[in-house]
Amino acid sequence: MESVLVQALVAFLTIHFLKASSQDFNFDGWLNIDCGSEQPVVAGGNRSMPWSTDAGVTKTGFNKRLPARQALEEMNTLRFFPDQTQENCYIVSVQYSGWAYIVRAGFLYGNYDNLSRPPTFDLKMDGQNWTTVNTSSVDDGVPLYHETIYYVGSGYIKVCLVQTREGEVPFISSLETMVITNGLYGEMVEPINNPHAAFHLVTRTNFAGPEIRFGGGYYGDYYNRIWTSGATPKNCVNFSTPPTDFDEIDNYPPIGVFNDSILTVNASDPIVLIVDLPPLDGPHSACFIFYFYNPNDTSGVRATQIYINGQMNSTITFAGPTSKVVTIYPIDVVGPTINITLSSDPKSTLSTLISGMEVFTKHDLAVPQPSNPVYYAPPPSAAAASELLIFMYYVLALTLSLVVVFY
DSSP, X not given: OHHHHHHHHHHHHHHHHHHHHTOOOOOTTEEEXXXXXXXXXXXXXXXXXXXXXXXXXXXXXXXXXXXXXXXXXXXXXXXXXXXXXXXXXXXXXXXXXXXXXXXEEEEOOTTTTXXXXXXXXXXXXXTEEEEEEEGGGSOTTOOEEEEEEEEEOSSEXXXXXXXXSTTOOOEESEEEEEXXXXXXXXXXXXXXXXXXXXXXXXXXXXXXXXXXXXXXXXXXXXXXXXXXXXXXXXTEEEEEOOOSSOOOOTTOOOHHHHTEEEEESSTTOOEEEEEEOOOOSXXXXXXXXXXXXXXXXXXXXXXXXXXXXXXXXXXXXXXXXXXXXXXXXXXXXOSSEEEEEEEEOTTOOSOOEEOEEEEEEXXXXXXXXXXXXXXXXXXXXXXHHHHHHHHHHHHHHHHHHHHHHHO
16 A cells, blocks of 8 residues: 555646746746745646746845735735835846846835825845835736846846835835847847946837737746736727737747737827826937737738837838837937827828837936946755756655565
C-alpha cells in the first residue's frame, strides 16, 4: 500500500514538473512584485505571470491585506510606510543594464487602514521626481497605475515613496519592471536620442473594446501593457473591426485593440478626443501614437487628418483591409488638457475611425543615476523562479523514485 502511495506521489510530481517545464512564455528581463504579499506565485492557474514578494527589495514599511477581496490578486495586499524619518524605497536590480524598461507602480487603497482617507504622496525614481500619486482620483476598488518608459544606465532601479501631506501615509500595491525588446517605442527608447529622459504614460486606450492586459491568448498583450477601455464620443458608434489581414506593426499592439473601433455616424464629422494631463512644470515634449484598422470597405475612400491642439500633424490614407500605426513626436504640450481631432480629408468619402491611442510626456532627468548603489538582496527573476521550481520537482521525483526502487 505504501509503495502505491509513493508511486502515485511520484506521478503527481512528474506531471507538475512537465507542466512547469512546458511554460513557453519568456519572462526574461521582467520582475513583477506583489507588494505586501507573503508568498511568491509562479505563473499558472488564475495568475498568468509569476509574481515575487517584496522581501529583499525594500527594508521599510509593513505588509497589509485589504479587508475586501479584489478581482486582481496582486491588489489584495500592499505595503505602507508610516515612518517618514527614513528613506522608504524599493531597489530593484535589472537583468539588462543599458536597456529601456517599462516601470509601472500600482495602487489600490481599499480602506486598508479603516480611515476612509485615500492618501496623496510623491513617487521618486533614481532620485528624480516621477509623479504625484492621488489615490482619491479613482473610484474605490479601481487600481491606480503610474507607468514610465525609462532608459536604465545602471544595474538597478530605485523607486521611493515620499509623504507630502501630514497624516497621509504612502503605500504601494504592485511594482513591475519589463525590459523593452523587439524595437518597441523606437522614438522614445533610443539612448542616443534620449540618454537621460523618462516618458510618462498619460493614456493607453482601447476604443470601443474592453480593458486588455497581459495574456498569452489571441487578444492579450504580450508586453504586459494595460489598455483601458475608452469612452465613445456622442457623435460616434462602436464598430466591430475584427482584423482579417494582420501583420506585425510598430509597437506590436495586441490584436484585441484592432477588434473594435469608434466610427463617426456622419462621414463629415470629426472625432474629438480630450486628454487630461497631469500637472506639468512647464512645456514638455509629448509622443502620440495612433492605432487604426481599416476594414475591407470598397464603397469609398477613407483618409484622415490628425490635428493636435489645432495644428495638423499628419494625414493618413487607407486602402483595403489594413492596420496602421502613426507616431507623432515631438509635440510640445502644457496642459491641463490636449485636444486631438481626427477629421476627414477632403478626398475622403467614408467615416473617420480609430482603434487605439497612446500618449506619453517626456521628462528630462537632470541628475545622472548614482554609480554605486547599495543593493538589497533581490528576489530571483521570474525565469529563475520557474527554473528553481522545475529543479525542485525533478529532485523530489528522482528521490521518491529511488525510494520506490529500494522499498
